[in-house]
Amino acid sequence: MLKNNVFAVFLLVAFFISCNKDSDTTTPTTTPTTTTTTTAYNDLWIPPTLTGTTFDLTLSKSTKQIKTGNATKTYGYNGNSFWGPTLIMNKGDFVKLNVKNNLTETTTTHWHGFHIPPVMDGGPHQMIEAGTTWSPSFEVKNNAGTYWYHPHLHEKTHEQLTYGAGGFIIIKDPTESALALPRTYGTDDIPLVLTSRRYNSDNSFDITDHAYGDYMLVNGTADPQISLPKQFVRFRILNAETERGYNLGFSDNRSFYVIGNDGGLLDAPVAVTRVKLAVGERAEILVDLSNDAVGASLDIKAYNANQEFGFGGSEPQTSGTFGSLLNNKDFSVLHINVKAATTGAITAVPSKLTTNTYWKESDATTTRTIRITGGQAGSAFTFDNNTYGFTTINQKVKLNAVEKWTIVNNNIFGHSFHIHDIQFKIVSRSSGAIASYESGWKDTFYIRTGETVSVVAKYDDFTDDTNPFMYHCHFPNHEDAGLMGQFLVIK
Ligand SMILES: [Cu+2]
Incomplete structure (x- = not known):
């Protein structure tokens, strides 16, 4: 009990310090007077795909028109104005990746979640100097699932990620391919990368060391919407934030199914109404839209109000190093408009997915x-x-x-x-x-x-x-x- 009290006092002091620090911080940030209640949606950008066994990536500076006025300075792979193509690989393939660094600074490219030799891993040691190309090659040994690539240069990871450098990797394998799951990319199999940004007054991203953005970007799209068919739809969701966690659900609180975690399929789908994702985590979920009317709409929402202290984004502040306009509130992540089903629609959840032998x-x-x-x-x-x-x-x-x-x-x-x-x-x-x-x-x-x-x-x-x-x-x-x-x- 004494220990708990001491810890509580410690927390209060730490909190006081962080609040004080916030009030001393001056940031060149525009301060909106109201929180977002947008009805003007933008169509969700779906990253293009690359397939095969040789993957060429080029990281370059770019710009993206996100807000009214100046375009925002960004990074993207392969000419994309934010983020990069989705690499689709098969388990068992030997792949070669050629990563060209067209920036004027060093970067690295880490294959997050991959079981590969350390020299191929793309961590801080595998530096790609400006103007050079790094070409790792390895066997794809991971299970079918949702992985990602991103810069991992020591002391520059935050900045390069914030500018938009990153991309999905989807691994396929025979076990997953044999299942009746949605897998038409961009139609009923949708990648979602969740981030948020704070903007400077010239619309550039604020890349200083603050924990949270004020406005969400999903696949680099602000206020995104997507039309999805009246059937089971799969989302591959990645939290690529700085610190914010997401407590995700649907706006009508419907149940949905978790089918996979970071490293592939669960043994069987699990029905839930919420999924929490911390930074770097992925979840694959299935949602049933077959009972929704064509023309109906619903949202994927972050139910982030009233989270425990320590959950990224639970702080009450709306500005400063630990503040955000999205802190401690529920907000829309993706607006979904329901359209007619596709031919060959998935209309049921498999009862069994795979057989994992987990370590005990x-x-x-x-x-x-x-x-x-x-x-x-x-x-x-x-x-x-x-x-x-x-x-x-x-x-x-x-x-x-x-x-x-x-x-x-x-x-x-x-x-x-x-x-x-x-x-x-x-x-x-x-x-x-x-x-x-x-x-x-x-x-x-x-x-x-x-x-x-x-x-x-x-x-x-x-x-x-x-x-x-x-x-x-x-x-x-x-x-x-x-x-x-x-x-x-x-x-
Ligand atoms: Cu940490």
Whole structure:
């Protein structure tokens, strides 16, 4: 009890400090006088696709007309004005990627969620200097699912992501292909990347170190709408925010089905009314529109009001470093207009999807504990009191070891924890149950304030005595500031 009281006082003090800091912060930001009640929607942009076994990506500066007035300066791959093409790969294929950096600064391209050798991983060490091309190649070993690529250059990840650099990767495999699931890309299989931005008065993105944007972008589209057929529709949803979490549902509170997590299909669909996604997490969901009238509409909404302290975007402030016009409120993510069904529409949910053999706590032969530290009085967050070091090896894992990693967050805010190389199973949460929407293979998870979370994975296939994999907070501003560590997988 005493401990709890001390912790509560500590939280209050931390909160007071952050509020004070906010009031001292001057930002060159336009301050709207009302919150958004827009009825003028823009058609959702669906990224084009690339298929095959050789994928050419070119990252360049661009501009996008998002607001009235000046176009916004952005980054995009392959001439897109924000974000990049969706790469469609088959499990078992050997793929080659040629990533050309047309920026005037260094970047990297990380294949988030992929089980590949560390030198192919695209972390901070695989730098692509301006004007050069990086060409990793590897076998696609992951299950069918929704993955993504994004810059991972140390201290520049937040900025390059904010400008719009990133893209989806969809992996297909025979198990998923044999199921009666929606998979007509852009018609009944819709990728959604959720972000938000704050704008400077000249309509440029505010790239300073603040946690939240004021206005949502879905696939880079502000106030998006889409017409969807009167049948089962699949969404592949990615949270690519800075810190904001999303508590997603539909505006009429209908049930929908989670069919996949970060690393592929669940054993069976799980009916839910809400899915929470922290930064970096993905969920594949199915929603039944077959009982909706043609011409009817509904919204995917973020039910973000009244979330616990530590959930990104729960803060009451509307401005400043930790403030946003979207904080602590419910808001529309995507407006859906229902249209006629397509031929060959999916009209039922499969009762069974796949058979996963998950790691159990008892399978682990090694356990290690990683504590989230720092973060007080404006200092950076750290792991185990060590700021990230480019040449520091924080953990050494034996090849083929099954390990339990326990992440302890006795700290002042929630985070999003990501491990490269492997997909893991969340085996325990000290705060209570593991939610159904995070019950499958995961590479990223939300960790609450005061929480301890354990995950189990096998570190197989790839060993390297010098080139590390990363583990880090997936809030890009946190990882840039040093909440990142490195591990080797060794023989
Ligand atoms: Cu963090």
